[in-house]
Amino acid sequence: MSKIAFLFPGQGAQAVGMCRELEAELPAVKALFDRANAVLGFDLRAICFEGPPEALEATDVSQPAIFVASLAALESLKATNPDVVRDCQGAAGLSLGEYTALVFAGALDFESGLEVVRRRGQAMQAAALASPSGMMSALGLDEAKADELCQRVAPHGRLWKANMLGPGNIVVSGDASALEHVEPIALELGAMKCIRLAVAGAFHTPLMKPADEQLAEVLARVDVRAPRIPVYSNVDASPHDDTDAIRKILVSQVLQSVRWDESMRKMLADGFDTFYEIGPGRVLTGLLKRIDRKTPCTNVPAR
Numbered sequence: 001m002s003k004i005a006f007l008f009p010g011q012g013a014q015a016v017g018m019c020r021e022l023e024a025e026l027p028a029v030k031a032l033f034d035r036a037n038a039v040l041g042f043d044l045r046a047i048c049f050e051g052p053p054e055a056l057e058a059t060d061v062s063q064p065a066i067f068v069a070s071l072a073a074l075e076s077l078k079a080t081n082p083d084v085v086r087d088c089q090g091a092a093g094l095s096l097g098e099y100t101a102l103v104f105a106g107a108l109d110f111e112s113g114l115e116v117v118r119r120r121g122q123a124m125q126a127a128a129l130a131s132p133s134g135m136m137s138a139l140g141l142d143e144a145k146a147d148e149l150c151q152r153v154a155p156h157g158r159l160w161k162a163n164m165l166g167p168g169n170i171v172v173s174g175d176a177s178a179l180e181h182v183e184p185i186a187l188e189l190g191a192m193k194c195i196r197l198a199v200a201g202a203f204h205t206p207l208m209k210p211a212d213e214q215l216a217e218v219l220a221r222v223d224v225r226a227p228r229i230p231v232y233s234n235v236d237a238s239p240h241d242d243t244d245a246i247r248k249i250l251v252s253q254v255l256q257s258v259r260w261d262e263s264m265r266k267m268l269a270d271g272f273d274t275f276y277e278i279g280p281g282r283v284l285t286g287l288l289k290r291i292d293r294k295t296p297c298t299n300v301p302a303r
Contacts, residue, residue, distance in 0.1 A: 002274040005090040008097035013281035016051035018302040019072045028075040059200045063121035069302035070100045070279030092232040105227035112222040119218045123211035128201025132176040140192035146170045156181045162204040163258040166290040173202040212254040219247045237262040
C-alpha cells in the first residue's frame with residue numbers, strides 16, 4: 001500500500017484567476033472565501049480572481065491568498081478522490097505552506113491559521129520595507145559553493161543561504177547591495193545562471209527581525225494542537241508533536257533557512273512514496289523530481 005504525503009506551496013505560487021473555477025463548482029470553496037473575507041476584512045476573492053497582479057503579489061496579501069487557495073484545492077481533492085485525503089499519512093509545506101500543512105493536520109483551525117498567516121505577511125512586509133533587500137536563485141551551486149558565495153560577497157553587504165530546495169537549487173537572500181554582486185561571483189563559482197526573485201525582501205534571514213517577535217506574539221494567542229499526522233518542519237526537516245515546539249519552530253522559520261531538500265529526503269527515507277502537490281503552481285513537483293525522479297507527485301491545482 002502506498003504511503004501518501006501532501007505538499008503545500010509557498011509564496012510566489014500565486015496567480016491571478018486562481019480558484020475561480022473551483023468556487024463556481026464547489027460550495028465548500030465558496031464557504032472558504034466567505035470565511036476568509038470575514039477574518040481578513042478585505043475581499044480576498046476579488047483579488048484572487050481579478051487581481052491586479054501587483055495587489056496579489058504584495059506579501060501581506062499573497063500569503064493569505066496562497067493559504068486559502070491551497071485549502072480550496074484540497075477541497076477539490078476531497079470531492080474527487082476522498083480516499084486519498086483519508087489515507088494521507090504526512091505533510092510538509094514550503095515556508096508559508098507549512099501553515100497550510102498544519103491546518104490540514106489539525107494543529108490549527110482555519111480561522112486561527114489564516115489570522116496567523118495574515119499577521120506573518122504584514123510583519124514580513126514591514127521588515128522588507130525597512131531594509132532594501134531581496135532574494136536570488138543561484139542555480140547549479142551546492143551548499144559549500146553557496147557558503148563561499150556568501151563569504152565573497154560580504155564586503156558589499158550581508159548575504160545568507162535562504163532556501164536549500166534541491167540539488168543545485170539554492171536561493172540566497174540579503175541586502176540589495178549584496179545582491180548586485182552575486183551574479184558574477186556565482187558564475188565564477190560554477191552557477192549556471194542567477195535569477196532575481198519577485199519578492200519584497202530577504203526572507204529567511206536575520207533581516208526579517210522583528211517579524212519573528214511579532215509572529216511569536218500572535219502564535220502565543222492561538223490554540224495549537226498536536227498534529228494528527230506528521231508535519232515535517234522547514235527548519236529541521238523533522239515532525240513535531242509538542243505544541244510549544246511547533247510555535248517555536250514557526251517563529252524561527254522566519255529568520256532561518258528553509259531545508260526543503262533535506263525535508264523531502266527525510267520523508268522519502270521514512271517510506272513516503274506517493275506525493276500530491278496541493279495548491280497553485282507546480283514548483284514542488286519539479287523540486288521532488290530533481291531529488292528523486294522515480295517518486296510520483298500529482299498536482300492538485302487551485303484552478
